[in-house]
Amino acid sequence: MNKYFKTLNINGLGPLTQEDFIELNKICSKVLSNKSSSKKNRCFICKKQNKPYCNSHTIPQFILKNIAKNGELLTTQIFNKTPFSKPISGLNNTQTFHKICTDCDKKTFKDYENPDAYDKIPSQNILKQIALKSYISRSYKHQKELKLGYYAKNNIQQNADYLRLVQLEYELNVCNYNYQSNNKKANFVLKNINNDEVLFKIQYFKTLDYVVPYALQSHFIILFDFNDEPLANTFDISDINAKDDIILCIFPLKTKSIIIAFDYLGNSLYDNFFTTLNTLTLDEQLSIINYLVFLYCEDIYFNNNIDDKIKKDENLIKFANSQQKVGAKSFDVLFLSEKKYEEERLKEILNSHNINNYKTIPNLLGKKYAINARCL
Numbered sequence: 171m172n173k174y175f176k177t178l179n180i181n182g183l184g185p186l187t188q189e190d191f192i193e194l195n196k197i198c199s200k201v202l203s204n205k206s207s208s209k210k211n212r213c214f215i216c217k218k219q220n221k222p223y224c225n226s227h228t229i230p231q232f233i234l235k236n237i238a239k240n241g242e243l244l245t246t247q248i249f250n251k252t253p254f255s256k257p258i259s260g261l262n263n264t265q266t267f268h269k270i271c272t273d274c275d276k277k278t279f280k281d282y283e284n285p286d287a288y289d290k291i292p293s294q295n296i297l298k299q300i301a302l303k304s305y306i307s308r309s310y311k312h313q314k315e316l317k318l319g320y321y322a323k324n325n326i327q328q329n330a331d332y333l334r335l336v337q338l339e340y341e342l343n344v345c346n347y348n349y350q351s352n353n354k355k356a357n358f359v360l361k362n363i364n365n366d367e368v369l370f371k372i373q374y375f376k377t378l379d380y381v382v383p384y385a386l387q388s389h390f391i392i393l394f395d396f397n398d399e400p401l402a403n404t405f406d407i408s409d410i411n412a413k414d415d416i417i418l419c420i421f422p423l424k425t426k427s428i429i430i431a432f433d434y435l436g437n438s439l440y441d442n443f444f445t446t447l448n449t450l451t452l453d454e455q456l457s458i459i460n461y462l463v464f465l466y467c468e469d470i471y472f473n474n475n476i477d478d479k480i481k482k483d484e485n486l487i488k489f490a491n492s493q494q495k496v497g498a499k500s501f502d503v504l505f506l507s508e509k510k511y512e513e514e515r516l517k518e519i520l521n522s523h524n525i526n527n528y529k530t531i532p533n534l535l536g537k538k539y540a541i542n543a544r545c546l
């Protein structure tokens with residue numbers, strides 16, 4: 171581990187040497203398993219204390235099983251030239267979190283964890299359950315990042331690197347904002363989980379008659395539409411609308427796959443985007459959705475047989491490694507004046523998030539990349 175803790179940089183590249191890789195993973199497991207600093211177990215759903223946490227899966231395990239090989243999946247670290255962790259994930263650890271008691275985990279999500287639920291368009295209950303799980307899972311992820319960030323801040327050598335400290339402080343703020351905001355959103359959905367209130371509307375639903383090679387359940391905001399016009403605000407954290415999320419699921423099932431995209435009822439931000447998307451050919455629709463996945467999401471889980479050519483695809487590598495800088499002031503432009511800075515930043519982000527570049531990466535949702543069940 172170098173003295174600047176650059177390898178604990180949430181936005182940066184991973185360790186450059188094998189030695190640093192081992193050291194980083196040692197530190198992470200030490201910091202994250204530090205029980206003395208963790209509060210008493212309090213279930214996020216029933217709010218009862220001292221109940222053991224369940225090993226909750228974000229993407230239901232029955233879905234992950236459809237693409238796992240020998241109980242294992244690959245993570246996006248396969249695209250990272252300097253990975254933070256091993257690119258293989260066992261079924262029992264894939265996007266799991268510990269914030270809910272076993273009773274609540276069993277009871278609250280039973281509609282969407284039922285494989286028979288996907289023969290028809292998902293019900294409002296299923297959408298609420300997906301959203302709740304995604305928000306709690308993301309809050310857990312940021313909670314872990316905060317722990318690591320504070321550890322780095324407390325252990326970084328004072329005066330070693332002033333800029334690194336400032337940057338770390340900034341990352342901690344963004345992380346803390348994301349942690350709080352996911353908690354708030356989770357509590358909002360939780361309040362309505364068992365009532366008849368309609369919270370969400372489906373923007374896209376498609377059943378494919380083949381099994382796609384990756385699974386995903388994530389929420390994000392789409393920055394630009396097909397005409398390069400900005401959609402959601404990401405420049406000013408204090409002004410981000412919590413209801414700007416689009417929630418996207420790619421669920422490979424036994425013999426078919428389901429794609430669901432939904433957002434909040436009353437939020438019209440993405441209506442035109444999805445109206446346009448729905449007028450395109452199926453191949454183009456899938457290609458654009460696949461592009462959104464790589465552009466905006468980190469937690470993508472792949473079937474082990476994924477082609478080596480895909481792993482080496484330069485554009486996929488670039489997207490998988492780039493982080494969405496929500497409200498972030500990129501360090502190299504920090505000292506520009508505000509107006510100049512915003513212009514520069516808009517140009518830079520439009521360039522890197524232009525939806526019309528969707529053809530530059532292989533469309534892994536296309537039939538060509540379908541999993542042959544006999545190979546599993």
Ligand SMILES: [Zn+2]
Pocket residue numbers: 213214215216217218221270271272273274275
């Ligand atoms: Zn509970």
